[in-house]
Structure formats: C-alpha cells, structure tokens
C-alpha cells in the first residue's frame with residue numbers, strides 16, 4: 001500500500017501539494033528541457049549524452065545547459081510577442097530583452113543576440129560580457145537603482161539603447177555626464193506603479209515601500225519626466241515598469257500596463273512629445289514543481305496586447321512599441337544541475353520518516369531554496385530504483401541547517417552513496433547567485449548539444465578561488 005494511503009500507519013512528512021508518484025523513476029516532462037529523457041536503465045540523458053558519462057568526464061556538481069532548448073525558448077518569446085503586437089494587428093511591434101542577471105556568460109549573450117533578442121544588463125560586469133560577446137550597444141539596456149558614474153560612462157561609450165533611470169539623483173548624474181561628453185543619453189524612466197506581484201497574487205496599492213523606481217503616486221515620476229524632457233542632454237524615449245518575479249497571475253501585468261499607459265498619456269500631453277517605448281518588465285512564472293501553473297506565452301502576449309490596444313484607444317494616444325524582459329522564463333527550464341550523493345540519513349519527524357540525501361554542492365550553487373523558500377524537484381539520474389518511493393530532502397554540504405536544495409520530493413528509498421541526483425530548472429538565479437561559502441569552488445556550466453559538449457563557464461578551481469587571498473599565493477602550502 002502506498003505510504004500516503006496508509007495514513008497513521010505509515011505517515012509521511014510529504015507536503016499536501018506533492019503527489020505520490022505512479023512511477024518514481026519517470027520524469028515529469030514539463031519540468032525538464034526538450035532534449036532530456038531517461039533511457040531504459042533509468043539514466044538521465046541530454047541530447048543523447050548520459051549524465052553518468054558527463055559526471056565521469058566533467059565531475060560533479062555541474063550545471064547542464066540544453067542549448068537547443070534555450071535557443072528555441074528565446075525564439076518563441078520573440079516570435080510570439082512580435083506576432084501579438086504586430087502592426088497588422090494595429091499595434092507597434094514588440095521587443096524581447098533577455099534579463100542577463102538570471103544567468104549571463106558570453107555564449108548566452110551570443111545566443112540571445114543570434115535569436116534576435118536584446119539584452120538587459122545592470123552592472124559594468126554584465127555590460128562587459130555583452131560587449132565581449134559582440135552584442136551591439138543598440139541591443140543592450142542598462143538597469144540598476146544605483147549606477148555608478150563609471151557604469152554610466154561605459155554605457156554611453158558602448159552606445160546602449162536604453163538607460164533605465166531610477167532616481168532623481170540619477171537624472172542629475174546622467175545629465176552631467178552626457179553634457180560633459182556633448183552627447184544625448186537615451187532614457188527610459190522606471191516608474192513604480194503601485195503593483196506588486198508574487199506568484200498567484202498581486203497587490204495594487206498607492207505606494208510601494210521598496211527601493212526601485214520613481215513613484216507615480218507621490219509625483220516623483222512626473223518630476224523626473226519633466227527634468228528629462230527639458231534636458232538637452234537626455235532624451236525621454238519611454239517608460240518602464242517591473243512588478244515582481246515568478247508571476248502566474250496576469251492581472252498584475254494588466255493593471256501595471258494600464259497605469260503606465262495613463263501616465264504616458266499625461267507626460268505626452270504636458271510636454272508635447274511622443275514616447276515611442278513602453279517596457280512592461282519581466283517576471284513571467286515558470287514550473288519548478290508539479291504545483292506551478294504558468295500562463296502560456298501566447299496567452300500572456302495576447303492578453304497584454306489587448307490591454308495595450310484598449311488603453312491607448314481609451315486614452316486617445318499613439319500606441320507604443322512594447323518590450324518585455326524575461327530572464328527566468330527563458331533560461332531556467334533549459335538547465336539542470338547534477339550532484340553526487342555523499343551521505344544518506346534517516347531521521348524521524350512528527351509525521352513520519354524523512355530521508356536526508358546530502359550532495360556535493362548546496363546553497364553555494366543554488367541559494368534559492370534558502371533565500372526564497374523556493375521549491376524544486378529532483379530525480380535519481382544514474383539508474384532505475386525498484387524500491388518503494390520515500391520522501392527525501394536533498395541537502396548540501398554547507399554549515400547551515402537551511403542548506404537545502406530540494407525540500408520535498410519522492411525518490412526510491414534505496415537512494416545511496418555514489419548515486420547521481422539531478423535537479424531541473426536551475427538555469428536562473430543559481431549560477432548567477434553562486435558563492436564560495438565554506439570555500440567551495442563554484443561549479444561550471446556545460447553546454448550540451450547532440451554533437452557538442454563544452455564548458456560555457458568553467459568550474460572554478462582552488463587556485464582561482466584563492467586568487468584574492470595574498471596568503472594563498474603559494475598554493476596553500478604552509479610557509
């Protein structure tokens with residue numbers, strides 16, 4: 001009898017949302033990238049490459065990027081939004097800017113550019129990657145709530161097409177830099193529309209207590225618009241709003257779009273200018289576990305297009321060109337991480353036994369579980385299990401009890417030392433938020449296609465990790 005039916009006799013600490021698996025070895029295809037399957041021996045394969053071989057050759061832990069999946073997801077976002085916002089449909093077109101902070105290296109920047117997307121950056125380092133990858137400045141945007149003078153100088157040198165101005169201080173800083181260079185800086189104003197969305201809820205308030213953007217409610221956004229519109233060295237191209245992350249509820253985007261478009265109409269009327277661009281931000285939710293129900297891209301695009309058309313008609317304004325900035329939704333599903341199991345422990349909880357499976361990484365390569373209470377799934381990646389499914393918690397090797405990668409999942413109860421565990425959907429905010437806690441070198445990212453396997457980020461070694469400690473210059477030998 002399955003443990004969840006056995007009730008008190010064989011209670012499990014499974015959360016209510018987690019279904020007892022029909023087949024614990026089977027993949028839930030919607031959690032894995034296009035080219036990932038399991039072979040008849042239960043070995044996870046990507047584009048024909050078994051992870052057992054990848055583990056042997058490249059080591060663990062490793063993040064694996066399904067390159068074709070990444071590229072096709074990027075193309076799908078662009079074609080779907082371009083189609084929904086087409087001129088034939090009475091709109092003014094759409095751009096997709098990939099949010100580089102989700103995960104960025106030169107290979108990713110190139111793929112994004114090849115697929116026809118723009119690239120959003122928010123630091124000198126991210127701009128340097130984009131530039132080294134050959135992405136032209138006019139396909140790059142610069143975000144950030146506290147851009148340094150050096151970052152603004154670099155952005156103007158690079159010729160980025162949009163600088164998202166986030167404060168009155170920044171209006172002054174950018175204006176004086178542009179004036180000193182005798183140039184005109186392209187400005188999008190980041191406005192706080194009083195909508196905050198998280199997953200299935202959104203909250204619309206008059207005021208938002210957070211660090212980003214210029215408030216519509218208290219008039220700061222209007223003041224900034226006036227300063228930019230009147231400056232000889234700043235060109236007001238449009239408005240931007242980003243309401244949150246991992247959003248499944250379309251109504252937050254609809255309210256935000258309506259508020260931005262109404263503000264745009266005011267600004268255009270007051271200053272007698274046209275604002276050609278409106279950026280509705282990113283944050284489109286994805287599937288980390290079976291409980292997540294993202295909005296299909298086509299539905300999102302159609303709904304947003306209809307709000308934009310309706311609001312502009314009501315306001316009697318021109319229709320702006322729309323951009324969106326997905327990060328997670330493009331990169332996360334294209335990547336999984338595999339680890340090797342080092343220890344397995346049974347502990348008892350009030351609701352039954354739980355198995356702790358400790359792997360050779362943790363919160364240094366995936367901090368989202370600890371930081372955001374995120375849920376992940378996982379699977380045994382090197383073999384089939386014929387054991388009864390058991391509730392496991394996959395944890396790392398760090399000195400924190402919150403060092404959890406997968407809080408709850410079913411795995412065959414015989415999971416053991418030396419097994420490989422793979423965690424899907426780790427493309428976004430895992431490698432980019434990775435760290436050297438406990439002096440663990442950070443893992444690499446392996447790009448896999450049928451005929452090609454190569455590092456796009458090499459694994460850090462101890463020499464690289466210790467390069468900033470002068471006392472380790474001798475390689476860590478006692479002196």
Ligand SMILES: *Cc1c(COP(=O)(O)O)cnc(C)c1O
Nearest residue numbers: 099242245282283325326327328
């Ligand atoms: C983080 C961020 C994004 C991307 O968010 P995702 O959840 O990865 O889609 C887009 N725009 C802005 C301004 C952001 O800060």
